[in-house]
Amino acid sequence: MEFTTHDLTEAKRQIDSTLHKLRETIKTLELKEDMNRYKSQITLAKRRVDAFEIANCLIEAELNKRQ
Template sequence: MNFTLVELREAKRQIDSIIHKLNETVKTLESKDSPERYKSQLTLAKRRIKALTISVELIKNELKRNDIQN
């Protein structure tokens, strides 16, 4: 599938925002009195952060590749 540079930049911006919100969620859950109660939520949030971080890196690579070709 081909995406425009505008679409890739917007996707990166949106993913960066989601990562930021997930990081804030992790901080909040870890600061609770009994963070062990939130183990599954923390695990899920951290896995999502990792997956989204990979996505951002792939988008950045695609943007670089397109910049080189143009």
């Protein structure tokens, strides 16, 4: 599938926004007194951060190839 530079740039912008929100969510959940209650949600959010970071790296690599 072919993506324009604009498509990739917009996808990266959206991923960056989602990463910011996920990281803030993790911070909030980890600060709760009953953190163990949220352990699975924290784990899921951290896994999503990892996945989005991989996607971001791949997008950046593609954008750099186009310059």
